[in-house]
Amino acid sequence: MKKRAPLVVANWKLNGGTDLICTSVASVLNKSFKAEVGIAPPYVYISDMVNFLRNSNILVGSQNVSKFASGAFTGETSAQMLKEVGCTFCLIGHSERRQMFLENDASCHTKIERALVNGLMPILCVGENDQQYELGLTQDILYRQLHQALPNLELQGKRLCIAYEPVWAIGTGKAASAEQVQEVHQYIYQELCAILGEEAAEGVQILYGGSVKKDNAAELLAMPNVDGLLVGGASLDPEHFAQICTIANDVAP
Numbered sequence: 001m002k003k004r005a006p007l008v009v010a011n012w013k014l015n016g017g018t019d020l021i022c023t024s025v026a027s028v029l030n031k032s033f034k035a036e037v038g039i040a041p042p043y044v045y046i047s048d049m050v051n052f053l054r055n056s057n058i059l060v061g062s063q064n065v066s067k068f069a070s071g072a073f074t075g076e077t078s079a080q081m082l083k084e085v086g087c088t089f090c091l092i093g094h095s096e097r098r099q100m101f102l103e104n105d106a107s108c109h110t111k112i113e114r115a116l117v118n119g120l121m122p123i124l125c126v127g128e129n130d131q132q133y134e135l136g137l138t139q140d141i142l143y144r145q146l147h148q149a150l151p152n153l154e155l156q157g158k159r160l161c162i163a164y165e166p167v168w169a170i171g172t173g174k175a176a177s178a179e180q181v182q183e184v185h186q187y188i189y190q191e192l193c194a195i196l197g198e199e200a201a202e203g204v205q206i207l208y209g210g211s212v213k214k215d216n217a218a219e220l221l222a223m224p225n226v227d228g229l230l231v232g233g234a235s236l237d238p239e240h241f242a243q244i245c246t247i248a249n250d251v252a253p
C-alpha cells in the first residue's frame with residue numbers, strides 16, 4: 001500500500017485522434033479509480049478530451065507549454081491558455097523535446113514558473129541518455145537537470161511532479177528494473193530535499209516512465225519511492241492503459 005494514490009499519466013506524443021479520445025476514455029471512464037489518472041493528448045484534442053471527461057475524475061494535461069506568456073511567438077501555447085481550456089497539468093522538458101527541439105534546463109525553469117503561476121501542475125521530465133548511462137553519469141545528469149530547473153520556485157499550495165525517464169528506456173521495450181528505478185528515485189528525492197527543503201520535497205510525486213507495460217507496472221509501483229507512472233506507447237492501447245491504471249489502483253491507499 002502507498003501513502004498516497006499513485007498518479008498514472010498517458011503521454012500520447014504525436015499520436016491519436018478523435019477516435020482514440022472516445023475509446024481511451026471509454027476504457028477508463030466508468031471505473032472509479034482511487035489512483036489518479038491523467039491523459040496528455042496533442043494540443044488540438046485537449047478541448048475535446050476535457051469535454052468527454054467532464055463528469056469524471058480523469059485529469060487532462062498538455063505535453064508542453066510555452067515559456068512565454070503572450071505575444072509574437074508563432075506556434076506557441078501559453079500556460080494561461082491551457083488552464084483556460086481545462087488542463088490541470090503539463091509535461092515539461094520531455095527528453096524528446098530536449099533532443100529534437102533543443103529545450104534546456106533554463107527553459108524548463110521558466111516553463112515550470114509559468115505553469116505554477118497559472119495553476120497548472122508541472123511534471124518535469126528528467127533522465128540520462130544511453131551514453132551517459134553507460135558512463136555511469138546518471139546522478140550527474142539528474143543533479144544538473146534538477147538543480148537548474150527547480151530553484152526559487154513558489155510552491156506553497158501548489159503541486160509539482162518529477163518524471164524520471166531514462167532515454168534508453170523510452171520506446172525501446174527495455175525498461176529500467178524496479179531496483180534501478182528505486183535507487184534513482186531515492187537520489188531524486190534526496191536532491192529535492194536539498195533544493196526545495198524536506199517539507200516541500202515530501203509533497204513532490206516522482207513518476208517513472210520508459211517502456212512501462214502492464215507486465216512491469218506492479219513491480220515498479222511496489223517500490224517505496226515510485227509514486228506513479230508516465231506511459232507512452234502502452235497508453236495508446238486503451239485496454240492496456242486501463243490495465244495499468246487498475247494495477248495502480250490496487251496499490252492506492
Ligand SMILES: O=C(CO)COP(=O)(O)O
Pocket residue numbers: 011094165169170171172173209210211212230231232233234
Ligand atoms: O516517453 C515516455 C512517456 O513520456 C515513455 O514512452 P514509452 O512508454 O513508449 O517507452
